[in-house]
Amino acid sequence: MTGKVLVICEKPSAAAKIAAALSAGRPNKREKHGVTYYEFSLDGKRFVVVPALGHLYTLKNTRPLHTYPMYDVEWVPIHEADRNAKRAEPFIRVIRELGKDATEFISACDYDIEGSVVAYNVLRFVCGNGAVQKAKRMKFSTLTAQELRKAYENLMPRLDFELIEAGLTRHELDWYWGMNLSKALSSAVETAEQRFVKLSAGRVQTPTLKILTEREREIEEFEPVPFWEIAVVLRIGKLKVKAQHERGRFWDKTEAERAYSSCHGHNARVTKIESRRYRRNPPTPFNLGDLQSEAYRCFGLSPIRTQQIAQDLYQAALISYPRTSSQKLPPVIGYAEIIEKLGKIGREYGRLAAMLLEQERLEPNQGKKEDPAHPAIFPTGEPPTDIRGAHLKVYDLIVRRFFSVFAPPAVVESTKLHLEIGGEPFKLSGRKILDPGWLEFYGKYASSEEVQLPDVKVGDVLKAEEWVLEEKQTQPPPRYNPASIIREMEAKHLGTKGTRGPILQTLYTRGYIAGEQIRVTELGKQVVKALAQYCPEILSEELTAKFELEMEAIQLGKKKREEVLEEAKRKLAEILEKFRLHEAEIGKKLGEAQRVARARSRVIGKCPRCGGDLRIVVSKRSKKRFAGCSNYPQCDFSLPLPQNGLLQPLEQVCPACQSPQVLVRRAGKRPYRFCLNPECPEKEKWRGK
DNA sequence: GCAAGGTC
Numbered sequence: 001m002t003g004k005v006l007v008i009c010e011k012p013s014a015a016a017k018i019a020a021a022l023s024a025g026r027p028n029k030r031e032k033h034g035v036t037y038y039e040f041s042l043d044g045k046r047f048v049v050v051p052a053l054g055h056l057y058t059l060k061n062t063r064p065l066h067t068y069p070m071y072d073v074e075w076v077p078i079h080e081a082d083r084n085a086k087r088a089e090p091f092i093r094v095i096r097e098l099g100k101d102a103t104e105f106i107s108a109c110d111y112d113i114e115g116s117v118v119a120y121n122v123l124r125f126v127c128g129n130g131a132v133q134k135a136k137r138m139k140f141s142t143l144t145a146q147e148l149r150k151a152y153e154n155l156m157p158r159l160d161f162e163l164i165e166a167g168l169t170r171h172e173l174d175w176y177w178g179m180n181l182s183k184a185l186s187s188a189v190e191t192a193e194q195r196f197v198k199l200s201a202g203r204v205q206t207p208t209l210k211i212l213t214e215r216e217r218e219i220e221e222f223e224p225v226p227f228w229e230i231a232v233v234l235r236i237g238k239l240k241v242k243a244q245h246e247r248g249r250f251w252d253k254t255e256a257e258r259a260y261s262s263c264h265g266h267n268a269r270v271t272k273i274e275s276r277r278y279r280r281n282p283p284t285p286f287n288l289g290d291l292q293s294e295a296y297r298c299f300g301l302s303p304i305r306t307q308q309i310a311q312d313l314y315q316a317a318l319i320s321y322p323r324t325s326s327q328k329l330p331p332v333i334g335y336a337e338i339i340e341k342l343g344k345i346g347r348e349y350g351r352l353a354a355m356l357l358e359q360e361r362l363e364p365n366q367g368k369k370e371d372p373a374h375p376a377i378f379p380t381g382e383p384p385t386d387i388r389g390a391h392l393k394v395y396d397l398i399v400r401r402f403f404s405v406f407a408p409p410a411v412v413e414s415t416k417l418h419l420e421i422g423g424e425p426f427k428l429s430g431r432k433i434l435d436p437g438w439l440e441f442y443g444k445y446a447s448s449e450e451v452q453l454p455d456v457k458v459g460d461v462l463k464a465e466e467w468v469l470e471e472k473q474t475q476p477p478p479r480y481n482p483a484s485i486i487r488e489m490e491a492k493h494l495g496t497k498g499t500r501g502p503i504l505q506t507l508y509t510r511g512y513i514a515g516e517q518i519r520v521t522e523l524g525k526q527v528v529k530a531l532a533q534y535c536p537e538i539l540s541e542e543l544t545a546k547f548e549l550e551m552e553a554i555q556l557g558k559k560k561r562e563e564v565l566e567e568a569k570r571k572l573a574e575i576l577e578k579f580r581l582h583e584a585e586i587g588k589k590l591g592e593a594q595r596v597a598r599a600r601s602r603v604i605g606k607c608p609r610c611g612g613d614l615r616i617v618v619s620k621r622s623k624k625r626f627a628g629c630s631n632y633p634q635c636d637f638s639l640p641l642p643q644n645g646l647l648q649p650l651e652q653v654c655p656a657c658q659s660p661q662v663l664v665r666r667a668g669k670r671p672y673r674f675c676l677n678p679e680c681p682e683k684e685k686w687r688g689k
Numbered sequence: 690g691c692a693a694g695g696t697c
Binding site: 010167 | 690691692693694695696697
């Protein structure tokens with residue numbers, strides 16, 4: 001053997017696949033300091049394939065961030081900057097030890113700007129000694145053996161420096177903008193009120209907050225307009241149906257009343273029947289965003305919780321890599337084999353799998369979105385052994401979705417009956433599923449419901465039972481919920497698949513937003529207002545777009561990193577200077593808003609004794625927390641609260657007893673609902689056990 | 690303290 005090749009991979013699972021592909025399935029698996037790596041020989045050389053764990057290095061300020069602006073940052077091992085990143089340390093150690101006598105280096109991280117930076121930092125900070133100049137690059141778009149081997153055969157002779165430069169710039173720009181603006185916000189409150197409030201702004205979080213604030217404004221400014229609707233309840237045999245006036249909304253009350261009195265007391269006559277058949281195509285394979293959206297719709301799981309569950313399922317080898325944006329399933333994953341294995345898991349899966357395997361062809365209905373390193377999420381076919389609760393629900397959703405994408409389209413017939421009631425035109429719409437196709441595979445997660453229509457023909461007279469004139473009001477646009485805002489972020493290219501959930505969580509943690517139906521707090525509004533005045537750039541998703549253009553220019557060699565960074569510093573200096581001049585007034589408003597938001601976040605519900613606000617209070621004497629009335633000492637109503645974990649008031653009252661509830665979040669545990677009523681019938685059940 | 694990005 002004449003040399004030693006060190007292959008650096010993005011993560012442990014990628015290292016396993018890359019080693020297997022290059023060694024034709026025969027790598028020697030080894031372990032050092034708890035890190036698994038692989039060895040084999042190839043082309044007369046000794047290969048060592050090691051994993052990173054995503055970014056092993058991060059940007060850190062070289063001196064304390066007491067004042068702004070501040071641009072002095074350096075790359076440090078991530079465990080030195082983040083106490084929760086201890087597990088990264090052994091990876092650096094292992095790579096250092098194995099790389100000592102390496103003669104060649106290959107960057108085999110994901111082929112995107114972050115992956116390029118992961119490998120580059122490892123090469124320059126861990127391997128040293130010209131590793132950067134010597135290193136070659138593997139370029140692949142999925143981690144399949146075939147493509148990995150091809151990538152090795154067509155090895156790029158040098159690192160992808162253009163991509164690396166773009167990535168380094170992205171990190172620094174985000175740090176400059178985010179840290180400095182965050183510091184400016186917090187400093188403003190400190191100047192005005194001599195107290196510290198943790199505030200933040202950033203390229204992704206702030207435009208997201210802006211979108212939510214805009215919706216808040218639309219809702220506040222919304223003026224409802226009254227309208228009238230006319231419905232007639234018809235009975236045909238056992239079937240009871242509701243026909244609507246063809247005009248839908250009447251904006252004029254007298255017109256509505258005139259139409260109502262015309263039809264009142266009359267039966268309906270069928271004047272025309274229109275029906276049309278159409279196909280509803282199967283859904284596309286899940287990427288992380290789609291899974292988060294569906295898990296929220298079907299189970300009410302928050303995007304961040306779904307992400308955790310998917311990660312757990314992935315680590316249990318039950319599903320493929322979940323942090324993907326791909327909606328495509330390449331044939332190499334082996335459709336039939338997975339479906340067969342899933343079929344053995346249970347009777348229902350068995351029945352569905354058999355139906356799919358009987359089809360002439362297995363071809364997934366793929367979506368348009370792609371991912372540089374991973375296919376869409378799919379079940380591996382491994383039998384789940386010990387999964388329960390939400391994990392089981394998400395697993396089932398993923399399996400059924402996987403089945404569905406191979407199933408035929410559903411055939412639906414929609415029918416519209418035109419009716420005449422006392423000279424007024426009415427309509428009755430129905431939907432019938434002629435062939436369920438994929439709907440049967442998606443099962444209870446499919447939303448399409450049939451609307452049954454009576455079997456009638458033109459000229460038939462249907463008996464009317466009830467005539468209804470209803471006054472309604474136009475509704476404001478709906479509030480975003482965690483799933484819909486994440487979809488919006490994706491549509492506007494804000495954040496990445498893995499960061500959208502956590503960034504939304506940051507907005508909650510800062511107290512900028514609250515509630516399942518997301519409302520922007522007074523604090524969130526004031527942050528947006530202050531930034532709108534002094535730094536409109538950070539509010540708009542265009543900053544992300546601008547960043548992308550700059551990154552592209554760097555990748556094309558049209559711009560230099562230093563140039564882009566200097567430009568950002570100049571811009572920020574200008575913005576921050578103006579901001580500082582108004583620190584006191586900005587800080588006063590932010591501080592006041594923070595108090596309002598904090599007070600509101602403690603309100604759990606109404607006091608059942610006096611109607612005041614029931615709030616979370618911490619006892620001065622015992623330091624214990626309890627729910628107390630805002631009218632204390634006039635009203636001394638109180639209830640006990642759990643003492644451990646973070647409490648989050650819930651909008652919905654307890655389904656069993658209609659009392660207010662809080663969500664209890666404890667580190668590493670599943671959040672649970674706590675009903676304030678000590679006598680809640682649900683708790684009685686538990687006591688009995 | 691404070692971002693956004695990767696990872697488990």
